[in-house]
Amino acid sequence: MAEGSEADQDKSMKKLLLIVNCVLLCIGTSGGPLIMRLYFLRGGHRVWLSSFLETAGFPVMLLPLAVSYFRRRRIAAAAGASAKPSLVSMKPPLLLFSAVIGILTGLDDYLYAYGVARLPVSTSALIIASQLAFTALFAFLLVKQKFTAYSVNAVVLLTAGAGVLALHTSGDRPAGESTKDYVMGFLMTVVAAALYGFVLPLVEWVYKKTQQPITYSLVMEIQFVMCFFASLFCFIGMIINKDFKVIPREAMESEHGEANYYIVLVGNAIVWQAFFLGAIGVIFCGSSLLSGILIAVLLPVTEVLAVIFYKEKFQAEKGVSLFLSIWGFVSYFYGDIKHAREMKKKKKSEIETVLPQYS
Numbered sequence: 036m037a038e039g040s041e042a043d044q045d046k047s048m049k050k051l052l053l054i055v056n057c058v059l060l061c062i063g064t065s066g067g068p069l070i071m072r073l074y075f076l077r078g079g080h081r082v083w084l085s086s087f088l089e090t091a092g093f094p095v096m097l098l099p100l101a102v103s104y105f106r107r108r109r110i111a112a113a114a115g116a117s118a119k120p121s122l123v124s125m126k127p128p129l130l131l132f133s134a135v136i137g138i139l140t141g142l143d144d145y146l147y148a149y150g151v152a153r154l155p156v157s158t159s160a161l162i163i164a165s166q167l168a169f170t171a172l173f174a175f176l177l178v179k180q181k182f183t184a185y186s187v188n189a190v191v192l193l194t195a196g197a198g199v200l201a202l203h204t205s206g207d208r209p210a211g212e213s214t215k216d217y218v219m220g221f222l223m224t225v226v227a228a229a230l231y232g233f234v235l236p237l238v239e240w241v242y243k244k245t246q247q248p249i250t251y252s253l254v255m256e257i258q259f260v261m262c263f264f265a266s267l268f269c270f271i272g273m274i275i276n277k278d279f280k281v282i283p284r285e286a287m288e289s290e291h292g293e294a295n296y297y298i299v300l301v302g303n304a305i306v307w308q309a310f311f312l313g314a315i316g317v318i319f320c321g322s323s324l325l326s327g328i329l330i331a332v333l334l335p336v337t338e339v340l341a342v343i344f345y346k347e348k349f350q351a352e353k354g355v356s357l358f359l360s361i362w363g364f365v366s367y368f369y370g371d372i373k374h375a376r377e378m379k380k381k382k383k384s385e386i387e388t389v390l391p392q393y394s
C-alpha cells in the first residue's frame with residue numbers, strides 16, 4: 036500500500052513538473068524570439084551579444100538549486116542521516132557531457148541570433164519549425180524513439196509548413212537589407228534548427244546513458260553547467276568581435292533611452308532561461324520529441340505576436356504554413372491521447388485477467 040502511494044506520489048510529481056516545464060517552454064518559445072528581435076529593432080547590431088544573452092541568465096538557477104539543496108538536507112535530517120547531502124550532485128562524466136552540450140548550444144545560439152538579426156521574427160519562427168524533423172530523425176537514431184502514424188504525420192506537416200515559406204520568400208526582406216544578408220540569415224537559421232534538433236535528443240541520450248539516476252535537481256544542475264559553457268563560448272566571441280567596446284555606445288545612442296536598452300538585455304537573459312530549462316525539463320518528464328513538438332507548436336503563437344507587435348507582413352504563404360503547423364500539432368496530440376487511452380484499456384484488461392486468480 037505504502038509502495039503504491041509512493042509510486043502515485045511520484046507520478047503526480049512528474050505530472051506537475053511536466054506542466055511547470057511546459058509553461059516555461061511556452062514563455063521562452065513565444066517570448067524569446069520577440070525580445071531578441073526587439074534588441075535588433077531598437078538599433079542593436081551585436082549578434083554575439085545577443086547569442087550570449089540566450090544563456091547568460093544561468094545564475095538565476097542558483098535560487099531553485101539552493102531551495103532544492105535545503106530540501107534534500109531537511110529530508111536527510113528527518114531520515115536521521117548523519118552526513119549532509121553534497122552541495123553538487125553532478126559527477127565528472129555528466130559534467131563533461133553537459134559542458135559539450137553547452138558548447139554546441141553556444142554555437143547554435145550564434146547561428147540562431149544571426150538569423151533573428153536579419154529576418155522578420157515570423158519568418159525565422161517558421162524556419163525553426165523545421166527543427167522538429169531533425170529532432171525526430173536524431174531521436175530515432177540516438178534514443179530509438181518509437182513513432183506512430185500520428186507523430187509521423189505531425190512531423191511531416193510541421194516541416195512542410197516551414198518548407199512552404201522557404202519556397203516563397205520574396206517581399207519578406209526587411210527594408211534596407213541586401214538579398215545576400217537575407218539569404219545568409221535564412222541559411223544560418225536552417226543550420227541552427229538542425230543543430231538544436233540534434234541537441235534535444237542528445238540531452239535525452241545523456242539522461243539515459245549516465246550512471247547517475249536523473250532527478251529534477253540534477254536537471255537544473257545540467258542546465259546551469261550547459262548555460263555556463265554556452266555563455267563562455269559566446270563571451271569569447273564577444274571579446275574577439277569587440278562587443279564590449281560597442282555596448283555602452285549602443286546604449287547611449289538607443290532612441291528608447293539607456294535604461295530601456297539594458298532592461299531589454301536583462302529581459303533577454305531571463306526569458307531565454309525559461310526556454311532552455313523548459314526544453315530539457317520536458318525531456319526529463321517526457322521525451323525530446325515532445326519537447327520538439329511543443330517548440331514547433333508554439334511557433335505560430337510567436338508569428339501572430341510578431342505580426343501584432345512588430346507589424347510584420349502576414350502573406351498568404353505564412354497563412355498556409357500556419358495552417359499546416361496547427362494541423363500537425365492537432366494530429367500529434369490526437370495520436371498521443373488515443374495511445375494513452377489504449378494503454379489504459381490494455382492495463383485494465385491485464386489487471387482483470389490477473390485478479391481472478393487471487394479472488
Ligand SMILES: Nc1ncnc2[nH]cnc12
Nearest residue numbers: 143144147163227228231
Ligand atoms: N538557439 C536557439 N534558441 C531558440 N530556439 C532555437 N532553435 C534552434 N536554435 C535555437
